[in-house]
Amino acid sequence: MTAHVLPPAPPVQRPRVLVxxxxxxxxxxxxxxxxxxxxxxxxxxxxxxxxxxxxPEGSTIPLQQPNTMFITLIMTVVTMQWAVSAISKxxxxxxxxxMGLTLMLGIATIVMTTxxxxxxxxxxxxxxxxxxxxxxxxxxTVMLVLAMVFVALMGLRALGGQFTARxxxxxxxxxxxxxxxxAVYALIWxxxxxxx
Amino acid sequence: xxxxxxxxxxxTDTTSVAxxxxxxxxxxxxxxxxxxxxxxxxxxxxxxxIAGWIxxxxxxxxxxxxxxxxxxxxxxxxxxTSQIGLILLVIVPxxxxxxxxxxxxxxxxxxxxxxxxxxxAMWTWLLSSGVxxxxxxxxxxxxxxxxxxxxxxxxxxxxxxVALLLGTVCVLTTAITLRTPGMTxxxxxMFTFSMLVGGAIWMLTLxxxxxxxxxxxxxxxxxxxxxFGASESQFGQVSWITHQPQIYAFLIPGxxxxxxxxxxxxxxxxxxxxxxxxxxxxxxxLSVGAWAQAAIYxxxxxxxxxxxxxxxxxxxxxxLLGGIAAAFKDGKPSLKSPLGLAVVSIVLTLxxxxxxxxxxxxxxxxxxTNFFAxxxxxxxxxxxxxxxxxxxxxxxxxMTGGHLADGIGKLNVLVMLGGGILGGVSLCVVGFAxxxxxxxxxxxxxxxxxxxxxxxFAIGCLLVILGLGSGARKGAPEAGNDAWGTGxxxxxxxPSPPPTGNFGDLAVVRSPEPLLDEEA
Numbered sequence: 001m002t003a004h005v006l007p008p009a010p011p012v013q014r015p016r017v018l019v020x021x022x023x024x025x026x027x028x029x030x031x032x033x034x035x036x037x038x039x040x041x042x043x044x045x046x047x048x049x050x051x052x053x054x055x056p057e058g059s060t061i062p063l064q065q066p067n068t069m070f071i072t073l074i075m076t077v078v079t080m081q082w083a084v085s086a087i088s089k090x091x092x093x094x095x096x097x098x099m100g101l102t103l104m105l106g107i108a109t110i111v112m113t114t115x116x117x118x119x120x121x122x123x124x125x126x127x128x129x130x131x132x133x134x135x136x137x138x139x140x141t142v143m144l145v146l147a148m149v150f151v152a153l154m155g156l157r158a159l160g161g162q163f164t165a166r167x168x169x170x171x172x173x174x175x176x177x178x179x180x181x182x183a184v185y186a187l188i189w190x191x192x193x194x195x196x
Numbered sequence: 197x198x199x200x201x202x203x204x205x206x207x208t209d210t211t212s213v214a215x216x217x218x219x220x221x222x223x224x225x226x227x228x229x230x231x232x233x234x235x236x237x238x239x240x241x242x243x244x245x246i247a248g249w250i251x252x253x254x255x256x257x258x259x260x261x262x263x264x265x266x267x268x269x270x271x272x273x274x275x276x277t278s279q280i281g282l283i284l285l286v287i288v289p290x291x292x293x294x295x296x297x298x299x300x301x302x303x304x305x306x307x308x309x310x311x312x313x314x315x316x317a318m319w320t321w322l323l324s325s326g327v328x329x330x331x332x333x334x335x336x337x338x339x340x341x342x343x344x345x346x347x348x349x350x351x352x353x354x355x356x357x358v359a360l361l362l363g364t365v366c367v368l369t370t371a372i373t374l375r376t377p378g379m380t381x382x383x384x385x386m387f388t389f390s391m392l393v394g395g396a397i398w399m400l401t402l403x404x405x406x407x408x409x410x411x412x413x414x415x416x417x418x419x420x421x422x423x424f425g426a427s428e429s430q431f432g433q434v435s436w437i438t439h440q441p442q443i444y445a446f447l448i449p450g451x452x453x454x455x456x457x458x459x460x461x462x463x464x465x466x467x468x469x470x471x472x473x474x475x476x477x478x479x480x481x482l483s484v485g486a487w488a489q490a491a492i493y494x495x496x497x498x499x500x501x502x503x504x505x506x507x508x509x510x511x512x513x514x515x516l517l518g519g520i521a522a523a524f525k526d527g528k529p530s531l532k533s534p535l536g537l538a539v540v541s542i543v544l545t546l547x548x549x550x551x552x553x554x555x556x557x558x559x560x561x562x563x564x565t566n567f568f569a570x571x572x573x574x575x576x577x578x579x580x581x582x583x584x585x586x587x588x589x590x591x592x593x594x595m596t597g598g599h600l601a602d603g604i605g606k607l608n609v610l611v612m613l614g615g616g617i618l619g620g621v622s623l624c625v626v627g628f629a630x631x632x633x634x635x636x637x638x639x640x641x642x643x644x645x646x647x648x649x650x651x652x653f654a655i656g657c658l659l660v661i662l663g664l665g666s667g668a669r670k671g672a673p674e675a676g677n678d679a680w681g682t683g684x685x686x687x688x689x690x691p692s693p694p695p696t697g698n699f700g701d702l703a704v705v706r707s708p709e710p711l712l713d714e715e716a
Binding site: 021028135138 | 313407
């Protein structure tokens with residue numbers, strides 16, 4: 001008796017509404033930082049052009065914490081992609097694990113950011129530099145929290161059985177926003193911490 | 197359904213929905229229906245429009261003669277509040293409201309993407325707008341004397357921007373993902389395409405305004421207010437949205453409205469459509485002005501890029517207007533008020549963009565005072581308002597289910613044209629006074645004329661509301677599916693007002709004018 005093998009199911013034809021919407025939201029969030037960096041670079045260029053150094057005397061920004069945060073966020077890119085890859089194979093256990101790890105690493109980044117603020121010896125009212133650096137790093141922390149809420153929400157929906165290998169737009173959308181957040185941190189790392 | 201819920205894989209069964217019902221105003225509360233949300237946006241924006249144009253008139257009147265009726269601080273704040281308010285409380289939400297209502301219909305969708313997010317955006321915008329107005333009244337506003345009121349103003353503006361961006365995301369996602377089969381991007385109606393372009397530009401530039409506000413707020417609240425939060429420099433950091441090229445970004449959806457109105461009311465297909473779509477795209481690219489911030493780049497007006505943008509933006513506009521003129525030539529124009537308002541919008545747009553081209557020519561010295569730039573801003577915002585009024589007149593029968601009183605619309609054609617000419621051109625003429633000494637004595641007279649122009653725009657907003665009301669009144673002639681009888685795009689294939697789900701089964705779209713194909 002010959003075994004009949006059915007052809008694979010055709011790809012799902014559906015609009016990727018949440019992915020596109022999240023991409024727009026990520027683009028808008030990214031543009032907030034483009035605006036902030038435009039002002040930051042202009043101000044820094046003016047200060048350095050006038051013969052001064054950028055950071056006020058006595059202020060220091062250690063590199064250990066920013067580097068650790070950068071490595072941590074790079075790891076979250078891997079864990080977030082792991083979640084997307086796992087759910088696209090219907091491997092729910094790995095998807096939960098990956099999203100949980102992403103959230104934990106996100107919390108670690110917030111803790112590290114606040115710790116760095118205590119080490120910087122830079123007051124927010126110390127002038128141009130304080131306002132710009134705290135606004136940019138603070139806004140990034142807000143973006144990180146938003147991305148974590150998005151991932152947590154999608155994780156809860158996954159726990160509720162909403163996502164499948166054929167329909168996992170929610171987790172993909174959360175990943176899109178997460179990657180944008182990490183890209184913003186990469187800009188902060190280079191512009192504020194490395195080339196200070 | 198959560199804000200982030202995706203569309204189900206199977207489409208909504210729109211064949212078994214309840215028959216068309218005009219929603220009661222009370223149903224707006226808690227509704228995620230894109231039609232209710234869009235209508236509320238439009239009505240609220242028009243009410244703010246009346247207040248905004250009256251404030252503009254007051255601010256101008258305050259500069260007439262030697263004795264002013266407002267203190268110097270109050271006069272400056274009224275002017276600044278009205279300039280920002282006309283953009284973020286009137287023009288952008290007016291277009292966004294129309295888009296929330298019409299774009300899903302034009303692309304054959306059963307709803308807007310993320311309907312509850314669209315509703316949340318509208319309510320957030322409305323709440324923030326109210327807080328912005330109140331905070332401005334209690335000595336807030338940019339550079340206000342009461343610190344807490346200034347903080348409130350900045351937070352309200354931040355909320356406004358977030359809300360408008362969220363609403364824009366909903367509309368853009370609808371146009372990108374929910375198009376009916378066969379409707380490729382080059383087949384979408386002109387208004388939808390112009391919203392795609394305009395919305396994309398808003399997505400790129402309004403976050404930069406948010407960044408400005410964030411810095412002002414952080415410095416004002418926590419940094420001692422010596423740098424970004426300093427009272428005298430606050431408005432200078434955000435005023436770039438009221439000047440060219442950025443101010444053109446708020447006009448872009450109006451270009452699409454004008455094109456749709458002209459095509460339908462002349463009964464002609466728009467020729468060389470892809471060229472016209474490219475022209476709208478080019479106009480959008482040339483209106484990105486977030487980089488031209490006087491606060492961080494004081495010499496931007498000497499920059500060749502800024503000057504080139506001011507001149508080059510005329511080209512796509514002329515290309516677009518050429519296509520619209522061809523429709524007038526090929527078709528049989530129906531002398532209805534939306535067509536008249538579209539023509540007014542075209543005239544004011546041309547005047548505004550031409551004035552912008554003059555503004556960048558340094559030897560003319562038109563940037564020595566703010567008069568010319570303010571006059572140009574009134575022309576551009578007036579053009580946008582006239583386009584919005586044309587859109588409401590055009591889609592009003594779809595929104596209300598009844599034909600709008602055309603007499604009110606025709607009166608509004610004169611009012612809007614008068615508003616633009618008196619309000620904008622007179623200030624542009626004052627701007628010339630710095631070069632021609634003979635005009636300097638006429639400055640007060642010309643400013644008074646400008647006051648009358650702004651007041652006319654306030655009346656124009658009121659007339660639009662009355663016109664919309666005339667369509668909703670009992671006894672208004674029923675609009676049917678295609679209110680004009682010459683509709684070309686999908687919104688004219690569903691009942692007026694559209695039922696829940698909008699459409700039943702739609703045929704595959706094979707051209708940009710599917711309704712004309714159906715007739716053929």
